[in-house]
Amino acid sequence: MATLRPGRLxxxxxxxxxxxxxxxxxxxxxxxLPNWAHAVKSLLGLERxxxxxxxxxxxxxxxxxxxxxxxxxxGARRQKANLRLDNLAYIVRGGKHGEVIKAGNLRDSxxxxxxxxPASNDQVMPPKxxxxxxxxxxxxxRLWIAAGASGVQPSAAFSEAPKxxxxxxxxxxxxTAVTHNRASHVNAVRALQRRLLDVIQYQSRASAxxxxxxxxxxxxxxxxxxxxxxxxxxxxxxxxxxDTAITDASAGxxxxxxxxxxxxxxxxxxxxxxxxxxxSLNQLxxxxxxxxxxxxxxxxxxxxxxxxxxxxxxxxxxxxxxx
Amino acid sequence: MPDPERLGAVPEISAPVKVWxxxxxxxxxxxxxxxxxxxxxxxxxxxxxxxxxxxxxxxxVIFRIGWGFLxxxxxxxxxxxxxxxxxxxxxxxxKNGHGRAYTGHNPAGGWMVVVxxxxxxxxxxxxxxxxxxxxxxxxxxxxxxxxxxxxxxxLHGILFDLILVLAWVHVVAVLFYFFVKGDNLIxxxxxxxxxxxxxxxxxxxxxxRPWVAWLLMAGVAGCVWWIxx
Numbered sequence: 125m126a127t128l129r130p131g132r133l134x135x136x137x138x139x140x141x142x143x144x145x146x147x148x149x150x151x152x153x154x155x156x157l158p159n160w161a162h163a164v165k166s167l168l169g170l171e172r173x174x175x176x177x178x179x180x181x182x183x184x185x186x187x188x189x190x191x192x193x194x195x196x197x198x199g200a201r202r203q204k205a206n207l208r209l210d211n212l213a214y215i216v217r218g219g220k221h222g223e224v225i226k227a228g229n230l231r232d233s234x235x236x237x238x239x240x241x242p243a244s245n246d247q248v249m250p251p252k253x254x255x256x257x258x259x260x261x262x263x264x265x266r267l268w269i270a271a272g273a274s275g276v277q278p279s280a281a282f283s284e285a286p287k288x289x290x291x292x293x294x295x296x297x298x299x300t301a302v303t304h305n306r307a308s309h310v311n312a313v314r315a316l317q318r319r320l321l322d323v324i325q326y327q328s329r330a331s332a333x334x335x336x337x338x339x340x341x342x343x344x345x346x347x348x349x350x351x352x353x354x355x356x357x358x359x360x361x362x363x364x365x366x367d368t369a370i371t372d373a374s375a376g377x378x379x380x381x382x383x384x385x386x387x388x389x390x391x392x393x394x395x396x397x398x399x400x401x402x403x404s405l406n407q408l409x410x411x412x413x414x415x416x417x418x419x420x421x422x423x424x425x426x427x428x429x430x431x432x433x434x435x436x437x438x439x440x441x442x443x444x445x446x447x
Numbered sequence: 448m449p450d451p452e453r454l455g456a457v458p459e460i461s462a463p464v465k466v467w468x469x470x471x472x473x474x475x476x477x478x479x480x481x482x483x484x485x486x487x488x489x490x491x492x493x494x495x496x497x498x499x500x501x502x503x504x505x506x507x508v509i510f511r512i513g514w515g516f517l518x519x520x521x522x523x524x525x526x527x528x529x530x531x532x533x534x535x536x537x538x539x540x541x542k543n544g545h546g547r548a549y550t551g552h553n554p555a556g557g558w559m560v561v562v563x564x565x566x567x568x569x570x571x572x573x574x575x576x577x578x579x580x581x582x583x584x585x586x587x588x589x590x591x592x593x594x595x596x597x598x599x600x601x602l603h604g605i606l607f608d609l610i611l612v613l614a615w616v617h618v619v620a621v622l623f624y625f626f627v628k629g630d631n632l633i634x635x636x637x638x639x640x641x642x643x644x645x646x647x648x649x650x651x652x653x654x655x656r657p658w659v660a661w662l663l664m665a666g667v668a669g670c671v672w673w674i675x676x
Contacts, residue, residue, distance in 0.1 A: 130625055130626060130629045130631065131626070131627065131628060131629020131630075132626070132629075133626040133627050134627070135623070135627050138622075138623055138626055138627050142619050142622075146615075202597060204579060205492075205579075220490070221490075247492075
């Protein structure tokens, strides 16, 4: 060791020692730092990725759950704390502090501990700004880790697991189809929308069917205005003329609305003369005649077709009563 | 009575020579300590402490840059940042065994100081805009988009690795002087005194008065506080 005294070492020997120390340092770090250790093992082919089966509990229940709650921070794009949870190989590998899941050992599985922390705790996962896991989701994770955090164990082996939520897929709106379906009446609708503000609208962004909300115009909406709707009558499926000034003179116009399913005529000056027009609406499911002069007897044909009638209480009780 | 050393008097031939002022020595060891604290706190997720440590580093580095213009002779950039030819000549001289002595940083060490200061400044500055994506954001992260903050965070991590490499090179160089050249650079960085034999005979070190350092430090700390609040 005499050569290690100050000024006694040759430059060549010194740098040889430095090179050796550097290699030893890197080797030590590879053993101490989990990510380095995994990278070296993987490079040397000493680490086999876990097997994952499509029918496994992991694929069907755990992977979607991690995708929804964790992958924005621990996924392909971002790896906070060097942790990825979008693939079982990465989950098993863990993050910069080592493994986050210990198969069969819930107490030492940091991931499980973190998702169970109270919302007030700084260490809770997902963090406070994001939606926490539900009780059922925590149960699913608990069962999976307790059973060995396997990638092949089938879902059938987890009979006590809460049922998977039903996911409803909302189809994208086909803008071309919508344009095509509306083409026959789109100009007429636009013109009427300018004239009768807030009265006519499409049932939805994807629909070509129309709704009429004439109530908003009150008594300024009468037979003349209703007559304007004849042009688009075939496309109206829902109409509310309650509290407007329409009379039996609009019967003809209403008759053109052959696809009407819901019609509200409450507090209008209609009478039994309107009933034949209503009877002609074959798709009618509900009609409201509260506050009109329509008589009980005149509504019998609609009742026979099981049309829901909303009339005065007494009338409704009589007509809607089941035998 | 005026301090003869401050007036640039040549000390006796056997006496050690003061070459580093207290500010440089404190800066050096505080940076070492804060780098360790920063690594430990980031690793353990102690982000409040990491923030404090990072802001401390930023303050120190800006102070050191200011001290490089206002400080004592051996602290000044104009004294130790030399051209590439002088750096090459320094290495050639050292290889041939007839390198000359330097009072403060030698030409290679001078550039090491510059590179380390730039790296530390970049590291501390990127930390202001970084985030851990979970609970913590740097004090100025709100000024940029989350995506840009993520990129800055990655850079923050890469810069730390670079600083580790630079620190290793620095340690290797210091130990080279100790084991190969017999020149102990560590003790002077603690005591401020250098062996007379390792200092040029005509060395003149002018030490800046401590109140300048206090004033500079107060100004820098105030600016950093103002920026992050």
